[in-house]
Amino acid sequence: MPEMRIEATINGRKIARAAKPHQRLLDFLRDDLHLTGAKEGCGAGECGTCSVFIDGVLFKSCMVPVGKAQGKTIETVEALTRTGELSVLQKAFHKAGASQCGYCIPGMVMAATAAIRINPFADREEIKERLGGNICRCTGYQKIFDAVELARDVQNGKLPVTALAEDETADGKYIGANVRRLDAPSKVSGALKYAGDMVMPDMLHLQVLRSPHPHALIESIDTSEAEAMEGVEGVITWADVPGEDGFGVFVHDQPIMARGKVRYVGEAVAAVAAEDAVIARKALSKIKVVYKLLAALFDAEAAMQSGAPVIHDYAPDNVTKHIPIRKGDIARGFAESDLVVEETYSTQPIEHAYLEPEAGLAYVDPDGVVTVISPSQNITHHRHMLAKIIAKPINKVRFIMSPVGGGFGGKEDMIYQGMLALMAMKTRRPVRLVFTREESIISTAKRHPSKTVLRMGLTREGRIKAVSLKMICDGGAYGLSTEGVMRKAAILGAGPYNIPNLQVDTYGIYTNNTPSGAFRSFGALQTQFATESHLDICAEKLGLDPFEIRRINAMRDGAETHTKQQLKSVSYLRVLEAAEKASKWEQGAPVSRGDRRADLTPVGEGVRAACSLGARFEANGKLEAAE
Amino acid sequence: MLFCDEYLMPKTLDEAFAAMESHRGRYKLVAGATDIYPWAREGRAGDVEIPVLIDIAGIPELNDKKIDDKRTRFGAAMPIQRFLDDPQLARALPCMPRCAVWFADDQLRESATIGGNIVNASPAGDGIPPLVAHKAEVELASRSNGRISKRRLPLDLFITGPGRSEMAEGEILTAIECESLPGYGGSFEKVGHRRSLVISLVCLATLVKLDASGKRFEDVRLAIGGIGPVPLRLAEVEKFLLSGPLDEGRLEQAAEMPVHLVQSRTRQEYRREVVRGFVMRGLVNAVRRAGGHAVLTPELEASYA
Numbered sequence: 001m002p003e004m005r006i007e008a009t010i011n012g013r014k015i016a017r018a019a020k021p022h023q024r025l026l027d028f029l030r031d032d033l034h035l036t037g038a039k040e041g042c043g044a045g046e047c048g049t050c051s052v053f054i055d056g057v058l059f060k061s062c063m064v065p066v067g068k069a070q071g072k073t074i075e076t077v078e079a080l081t082r083t084g085e086l087s088v089l090q091k092a093f094h095k096a097g098a099s100q101c102g103y104c105i106p107g108m109v110m111a112a113t114a115a116i117r118i119n120p121f122a123d124r125e126e127i128k129e130r131l132g133g134n135i136c137r138c139t140g141y142q143k144i145f146d147a148v149e150l151a152r153d154v155q156n157g158k159l160p161v162t163a164l165a166e167d168e169t170a171d172g173k174y175i176g177a178n179v180r181r182l183d184a185p186s187k188v189s190g191a192l193k194y195a196g197d198m199v200m201p202d203m204l205h206l207q208v209l210r211s212p213h214p215h216a217l218i219e220s221i222d223t224s225e226a227e228a229m230e231g232v233e234g235v236i237t238w239a240d241v242p243g244e245d246g247f248g249v250f251v252h253d254q255p256i257m258a259r260g261k262v263r264y265v266g267e268a269v270a271a272v273a274a275e276d277a278v279i280a281r282k283a284l285s286k287i288k289v290v291y292k293l294l295a296a297l298f299d300a301e302a303a304m305q306s307g308a309p310v311i312h313d314y315a316p317d318n319v320t321k322h323i324p325i326r327k328g329d330i331a332r333g334f335a336e337s338d339l340v341v342e343e344t345y346s347t348q349p350i351e352h353a354y355l356e357p358e359a360g361l362a363y364v365d366p367d368g369v370v371t372v373i374s375p376s377q378n379i380t381h382h383r384h385m386l387a388k389i390i391a392k393p394i395n396k397v398r399f400i401m402s403p404v405g406g407g408f409g410g411k412e413d414m415i416y417q418g419m420l421a422l423m424a425m426k427t428r429r430p431v432r433l434v435f436t437r438e439e440s441i442i443s444t445a446k447r448h449p450s451k452t453v454l455r456m457g458l459t460r461e462g463r464i465k466a467v468s469l470k471m472i473c474d475g476g477a478y479g480l481s482t483e484g485v486m487r488k489a490a491i492l493g494a495g496p497y498n499i500p501n502l503q504v505d506t507y508g509i510y511t512n513n514t515p516s517g518a519f520r521s522f523g524a525l526q527t528q529f530a531t532e533s534h535l536d537i538c539a540e541k542l543g544l545d546p547f548e549i550r551r552i553n554a555m556r557d558g559a560e561t562h563t564k565q566q567l568k569s570v571s572y573l574r575v576l577e578a579a580e581k582a583s584k585w586e587q588g589a590p591v592s593r594g595d596r597r598a599d600l601t602p603v604g605e606g607v608r609a610a611c612s613l614g615a616r617f618e619a620n621g622k623l624e625a626a627e
Numbered sequence: 628m629l630f631c632d633e634y635l636m637p638k639t640l641d642e643a644f645a646a647m648e649s650h651r652g653r654y655k656l657v658a659g660a661t662d663i664y665p666w667a668r669e670g671r672a673g674d675v676e677i678p679v680l681i682d683i684a685g686i687p688e689l690n691d692k693k694i695d696d697k698r699t700r701f702g703a704a705m706p707i708q709r710f711l712d713d714p715q716l717a718r719a720l721p722c723m724p725r726c727a728v729w730f731a732d733d734q735l736r737e738s739a740t741i742g743g744n745i746v747n748a749s750p751a752g753d754g755i756p757p758l759v760a761h762k763a764e765v766e767l768a769s770r771s772n773g774r775i776s777k778r779r780l781p782l783d784l785f786i787t788g789p790g791r792s793e794m795a796e797g798e799i800l801t802a803i804e805c806e807s808l809p810g811y812g813g814s815f816e817k818v819g820h821r822r823s824l825v826i827s828l829v830c831l832a833t834l835v836k837l838d839a840s841g842k843r844f845e846d847v848r849l850a851i852g853g854i855g856p857v858p859l860r861l862a863e864v865e866k867f868l869l870s871g872p873l874d875e876g877r878l879e880q881a882a883e884m885p886v887h888l889v890q891s892r893t894r895q896e897y898r899r900e901v902v903r904g905f906v907m908r909g910l911v912n913a914v915r916r917a918g919g920h921a922v923l924t925p926e927l928e929a930s931y932a
Contacts, residue, residue, distance in 0.1 A: 002632050021634035021680070024664070044665040045735050046824055060734045063661045067634040067682060114733070132823025133732025281628060281674060438669040613728050613822055 008069045011035070011079040019066045022278075026050045026061040028069065029076060036197035037077035037106045037190025039405075041135070041355045042437045048134030049103060049355055051110040052076050058114040060133070077106040077190035080113065089113055089151040090188040091164040094180055096147035100138035102187030103355040103405030108134050109188055112148045120156060124149060125615035137355055137406050183403075195374050195402040196359035200430035203361070204233050204273040206423055207280035208416070208433070209287050210443065211262035211269050214512035215296035215309070218260055218269070218289060225286040226272055231279040234427040235287070236419065237270045243391030247414045249381070249518070250483035251320070253312055256389060256418035262291070263311055263477035264512055266442035271419045273431050300474040300509040301451070311477065311510040320475045320508040321483040323490040325562055333466025333501030337457030341538050344453050345530035349446035349474070352519060356405020357440040362420035363430035369396050370421050375404040377411045389418055390425065397421075409518030413480050415444055445480050445517025448473040448508070450489075450526035454534050462542050462549045466501040467494055471527055475508040476515035482508035485516070485523035493527025494562050495535075496572045497553040502562055536590060543589045547580050629667035630676045636685055640799070644770035646681050647797060654679040656799065658689075658704050659738040661731070662747050684740060689801055694719050699761075700804040703742025707754065708733065710741070720805070721916070722813030722832045726757045729815060729830075732823040742800045748786045748857075749826075750891075756850035756858045757815060757832035759783050763805035767798045777801070788856045811836050811846070812917025816905040828894065829853040829901045833909035837873070837919050844868050849909065854898055855890045864906065873914065873922050882906040907931050 003018040010033065019028050029035045029052070038061055041047035045063040052061045053075040054068075080087045086094065089112055099105045108131065115122055115130035122130065127148045128141075136144060153159040169177040186192040223235040238245065238259040245259060246252035257268045270287050274280035297303040297311065303318040310316050334340055360374030370390060376382050379399035387397045404411060416433055423431045435443075450473045457466040471489055475482040486506040494502060506527070508516075519525075539549040555561070555570045579585075633650075637643040647654060655677045657663055667675040683689060689704035692715070699719040701709075710716050711727035730736055730753050744754035745765065763782040768775055782803070785793050794800065814833045819825030830853050836846040847868045849861040864884045871877055882903045889898045911923060911931040920928075 004634060022629060022631045044668060045661055045731070048732075048734070051734060057737050058734050059737055063659075063664055063735065063738050065634055065657070065660050065680070065682065067636055068660075068684075070636070111734070129728075129822070130733055133734045278628070278630065285674075436669065442669075614725065616728070617724070 004067060006066060006069055007071060009073040011075055012082065021067065023066040024062055025052070025059075025064040025066050025069050025074075028066045029061060029074075030197070034199070035076045035078055036193060039103060039106065039194070039356070040196070040434075041103065041357070044437065046135065047104070047107070047355060048111060049107040051107040051134065053079075053110070053114070058110060077110055080109065081189045086185060086189060087113070088154055088164065089116070089148070090185075092147040092151035092154065093144070093188040094184040095164050095166070096143050096150055097178075097181060097184075098139060098143040098147040099181065099184045099187040101354065101356070101404060101406040102183070102192060103194065104134060104136040105187045106190035108136060108144055109190075112144070112151070116148065116152050116155065119616070120152065122152065123615065129613055129615050135355065137353055137408075192403055194356055194359065194405050195361055196356070196432075196434040198361050198373065198402070198432070200361065200363060203430040203432055204275065204423070204427060205277040205280050206271055206273050206420060206431050206433035207277060207284055208268050208419065208439070209270040209272070209284045209289070210439070211258060211265060211267040213262055213291055213293060214265050214298070215294040215311070216262050216291040217294060218258060218262065219292050220288075220290045221270060222288040223270060225288070226283040229274075229279065229283050229286065231275040232272060232283045233275070233429065234273040234423055235270060235283070236422050236426060240422050240426060241389060244388045247385045247389065247418065248479045249378070249412060249481040251479040252385065253314070254478040254480070254515075256422065264514055266439075266514065267477065268416070268419060268443070271423060273423045273427055273429075296512040298511055298513055300472050300507075300511055303509050303511050304472070304507070311512065315510060318510040320479050320510055321486045323486045323504075323506045325490050325502060325504040327499070327503075327562060328466075328501030330466045330468055330501045330503045334455075334457040336459075337465045338460040339538065339541060340455065340457045341534065341541060342453065342455040343530075343534055343537060344451065345533060346451045347447075347449060347526050347529060349449045349514070349516065350519065351441055351446055352406070352408040352410030352444075354406025354408060354410060357435040357437055358411065358416055358444065359432070359434040360417055360420045361430060361432045362417070362424040364424050364428060365398075369398050370425060371398040371400065372417045372421055373400040373402050374417050374420070375402050375407065375411050376414070376417065377404065377407045377409070378414075382414045382417055385414055386418060386421055390421055408520050409481070409522065410444055412518045413445055442514065445515050445519070446476070447519035448475060448482070448485055448516035448523070448526060450474075452527055452530035454530045456534055456538060458538055458542065460542065462539070462544045462552045464497055464499050464553045467499050468503045469493055469505070469527060469530065471506045471530070473506065473508050473526070474511050474513055474516060476511055476513045478515040479508075480515050480517035481522070482516060485518065487523070489523030489527045491561070491563055492524040493531060495528055495531040496555045496570065497550075498555055498559060499553075499562065504562070540590050543591065545587050546590055547576055547585060547587070550576055628674045629664060630674065631678060631680045633679045634682065635679060636682045638685060640686055640688055640768060640775060640801070641770070643681060643683050643686060643799060644775065646679070648770070650679040650681075653677075654681050657682050658684040658740040658743045659706070661735055661739045662743060683799060689742070691802070692716065694807060696807055696809060698804060699807045700802055701741070702802050703745070703800045704740045705742070706737050707731070707739050707741060707744070708736035711736070718809050719807035720757065720761060720813075721808060721811045722757045722760065722815050722834055722913075725813060725815035726753055726832060729753060729817040729822070735824075741803065745782065745785070745803070746792060746794055746800055748788070748790050748792045750789050750856055750858070751827045751830070751853045752858070753817065753827055753830055753852065755782065755786065756830060756852040757813075758803060758805055759858050759860055760832045760834050760848040760850040761805035761808065763803050765800055766802040766804065767794065768801045769795070769798045783858070783860065786857050808834055808836070810917075812913040812915065812919070814909045814912035814916065816909050816912075818901055818905075827853045829898055829905060831902075831905040831909045833913040835910065835913040835917050837914065837917050841919055842873055842922055844873055847910075849906065851885065851888070851902070853891065854888060854902065859888065861885050861906075868910075873919070875924060875927055878907060878910055881910070904931075
């Protein structure tokens, strides 16, 4: 491949070295110079994890061809700690607790550095605007803005430098005290290595061929042309799996790579390891797969019909899991009710969108231990599953958890670690795989889309007599966490209310959609969305205040849950009270909007200003004057 | 992924044309490169192999600017951020700073160029409506038999549809020239899913000049994007506004007028609501910035400004 010579000053050092013409500045910094503080979160200019200074101006290095670095002065996040000490801003991030998973933080620190360099007096609105190109999925941004304001005030002498120091804890008590995170310095400095930042000598790069079809038989896979390519060191398919293939959090129904059949668009079919990712990618296009298309299912209810195509042989009814709960006598409960309301609620699939796309590095150590480093949220379970899959005793399989750049449940599934292990075993070389953002979205779990039919019977006074709740969830092509999600949805779905007569059924169903899996709140969200929305509707029909109807039915200390667990203490009433107070709730039935609600006036307390931009115009007045 | 074998950075127009001629059929021009990278990814163009990329952003002629009170001329490689932070440009093009502040984010605006935004010809391209309102012309250069020649076209005629323009093979968009409108009140209204890094569902550029009394428009220009295949000047609305005094009732009448123009493929109902609100908000903001506080009631300012 032709090369170009780049001469530039990077973090104060002159460099002159070859680069590949197709490289982006980000690739050059990370792959060639091992400056991994700048991350790749999206590769499309959206997320800001790759921000660097070029001649003092902040750019997104995933959008900068390396050629543009010619003759330029470049500073990465590593430049901020060149003296060995964190910058004021980095210390402020540490103090304010602004870093969580940390993956967005080097970029965020760079954007914040730029913001207060350009305007050392920027107010919070202007800071928000100037950080608008950087996305964080953990913090909700408030602590980041707190940190930038703290740094600004320390820099301007409005606050003493000691404001950056850790708060003293009274009598050594940590609960209720503002304690700094131990790992924050490694994150704010960009020093922390995530799996995609790690390299090993002689390391190969893995790329994955994915199914373009939702449901199809694989008639043949021909990898010969790919294997013959120069630079390709290995190609694997299901046929390379030596043991009992199958993973999943509950049912082990998913093969490492499609085995005779693909069940969703994006499913791994084959993988190539090569000397660099470009060769591996090009080799993917040389693999010939012959598919025979099958009728596909995209709707959970359609999948439950008799005669529907069968996605997994072991589940001829396409049911991954059905969880029933029965309590009391719902027929009697509805008969005793003054009001019976039935509604249907649906929720959509949701992507976790952690800033760190999946990545992993595997190798076989000198003792023959197959080792996988990845941001797995479930390494012990993965280790046990992988041992069976690769037919090795457990002491020959090791999982190392790398820093997780955001998980939210989305990194519980062993969706790619098996391929890495197989390839390391096959090539006897370290192998690394880094997902693109698109791969992360297409191939990993989503929150279960759901449809809940909820029927509730109540007395005139608002006391719940009976509930029947039936939720059907689209579990997608593989089981992953579906069983657990259905259990939680069933157990928690009817909410913290005393319900004498209850019938709950939750169903996780196989379809040919992207698999659904774990996601924060794990099933409770979908059913509770139905239950809580339903209570508001019932309150309206009964002329009751929505908080009141909840208080009437709330579980109290000593209550028994829907699955007959005795609860010693229940904090629900305290939570309701706090929510009512914080929301400045105007009491009454939700049949009309009261006249005291602050959100009825165009400007006033409780009203969020219309979405607009331009704090910087107000701030410096310069452009406003020019107008 | 975007693959190329060569990345060329010509220093003059002649060098650029020489590269284009010797790699005919094998090259693509880039300036900011912020459109080409997201395009060459899975789900869009996928892996793309372009043998030669010719980066024209460094050609001095494409970075020039020349501004007086009548005309403003700037090179096509002008980064979007300059329309926000260059006081000369901001003075001559009063709605461009407002447009620029909504454009992508502070960092991408340093990469992205105005010329790239124009040749991309997206129906949602933010840089285009303000320049249409400034009666901009594009300058296209080509070279034959070693001689560079240039032609000019009004911007609204240059863009012919989504992603389509009058640009011919072998041409380079070198510069944009438009009217300078110092003293005008300008606004740029935009809505999308968030504030930064968002493609406009609707955007509206507004430029107004009030007469000496401050109670009538001397000039008013509205250009809208995102509601059809190409950006549009709202000529009828402008004519109506010029025909009478400036008051709330007539602003409301004007806001109704362009609603029927919405012909987007999606969310038409929502866009109609937005268009109505944006014409009001755009005019209120532009009038305010043109010094017309007196004619605006506090309620109107509170609702729209």
